[in-house]
Amino acid sequence: MKMRIFRPFSLLLHEMKFAANMNSNPALFNLLSLSSKRLSTLSSSPNPIIVNYLIQTFGFSQTLANSISNRFWWAKSTENPQSVIHFLRDLGFSEAHIRTSVRVGPQILFSDIDKTLKPKVQFFEQLGLVGADLGKFISKNSKVLTISLEKKLVPCIEILKKTLSDDENNGDLIRVLRRCTWVLSRNPELLLSNIAFLESCGIVGSQLSMLLTRQPRLFVIKQSTLKDLVSRAVDMGFSIESRMLVYALYTISCLRDETLRKKFELFRSWGFTEQECIEMFRRTPGLLRASEEKLKLGMEFFMNTMKFEKTLLVHRPTILMLSMEDRVIPRYRVLQILKSKRLLKREPSFINVLSLTDEEFLDKFISRFADDAEELLVAYKGHTLQEVDE
The missing domain is CATH 1.10.287 (Helix Hairpins)
Incomplete structure (x- = not known):
């Protein structure tokens, strides 16, 4: 069309x-x-016909109704808007979905149902979005119903499908669309160009698919911006075609410059040098995505309670990513009880203890001590058991 x-x-x-x-x-x-x-x-004047309709039908404020009506000053009746509302209801949209859809993309009220809306709806239904799921998606992204089907929607979806590997039932595709509808509104050529650039950096196959699923906006930003993000990752020690580059790129793209700066300042406040900070990030790119509170708690525990040296954290930064509440503290409590009762022949490496699966830890440090198993289990799962009792 x-x-x-x-x-x-x-x-x-x-x-x-x-x-x-x-x-x-x-x-x-x-x-x-x-x-x-x-x-x-x-x-520049509100259209009273549309203003009254928006207020009475959707409960919009006078200000919002005026703002929307100014764009459709030429409308002489509410016949088309009413037909659109009936069309959406027949699709299974809730009243909340319809109200949000109109607020996000009021132009749908004045779109031709058969020529504009219905083909787009059928297109998304074929992808797997139907009923309430379709209503939820459209309510947040109703402008997609006014995007060209032939020039943008179809070619962009074809590109995304080709990029996503092993995407059974379009599960990943739908996740991408929900996270970033921009991928449907941009020029397909930009999408192809950014994919080609990422592939030239060694981000291919499953890694490219992973990046698209987690951070789809990277695929539709200006290529100059994308190149700048990759350059920053390279400046921080990640080489082009390194298997870790994609994780660094993902982390850098998730955080604002100010947030990155604060994270590095936090590490420096604990005595880490700039080079040590970069080394930790290079080993565990996801480290900087952890909240400041989590990082503070981790360093407080490992450096003050456990008396770990900085060098250990530099070489094993992954331990700062572990859950303090569900893994680190509970396992520490169990070991403290075992040590106090002299039940261990030799003290195990706490780093190795943290690397055990839950089942392995239970077998090695709780189940084998039958007489003390209940006390140890309470120390290990106490907070969980309390939540169940409540």
């Missing part, structure tokens, strides 16, 4: 006035001037 491109009416009037002036026709010039002023007044 080809989109018709209309020239702004104000520009057309300007050109006509210019032509009238050139032809020395004062009468026509004055008539056009009056028409231009009248058009300007109409387009």
Whole structure:
């Protein structure tokens, strides 16, 4: 379906006035001037028909209704909006879904159902979005119903499908669409260009698929911005075509410069050098995505309670990513009880203890001590058992 491109009416009037002036026709010039002023007044004034409809049907505020109606000053009735609402209800949209859809993309109320809306809806239904799921998706992204099907939606979806590997039932594709509808509104050429650039950096196959699923906006930003993000990752010690580059790129793209700076300042406040900070990030790129509170608790425990040296954290930064509440502290409590009762022949490495699976830890440090198993289990799962009792 080809989109018709209309020239702004104000520009057309300007050109006509210019032509009238050139032809020395004062009468026509004055008539056009009056028409231009009248058009300007109409387009900047709320349309009472639409204002009342929006307020009564959706409960919109006067301000929001006025703002929306200004864009549709030419509407003479609510016949089309009412037909659109019935169409959405028949699809299974809830009233909340419809209300949000109109607020996000009010132009759908004035779109042709058969030519514009229905083909897009059928397209998304074929991808696996139906009923309530479709309503939830459209309510947050209703503008997609006005995007060209042939020029953008179809080619972009085809590109995304080709990039996502082993995507059974379009599960990953739908996750991408929910996270970033931008991928459907941008030029497909930009999508292809960014994919080609990422592949030139060694991010291919499952890694490319993973990045698209987790951070789809990277695929539709300006390529100059994408290249800058990759350059920053390289400056921090990640080489092009390294298997870790994709994780660094993901982390850097998730955080603002100010957030990155604060994270490094936090590590430096505990005595880590700039180079040590970069080394920790290089070993565990996801480290900087952890909250400041989590990092503070981790360093407080490992450096003050466990008396670990900085070098250990530099070489094993993954331990700072572990859950303090569910893994680190409970296992520490169990070992303290075992040590106090002299039940261990030799003290195990706490780092190795943290690397054990839950089942392995239970077998090695709780189940084998039958007489003390209950006390040890309470120390290990106490907070969980308490939540169950409540």
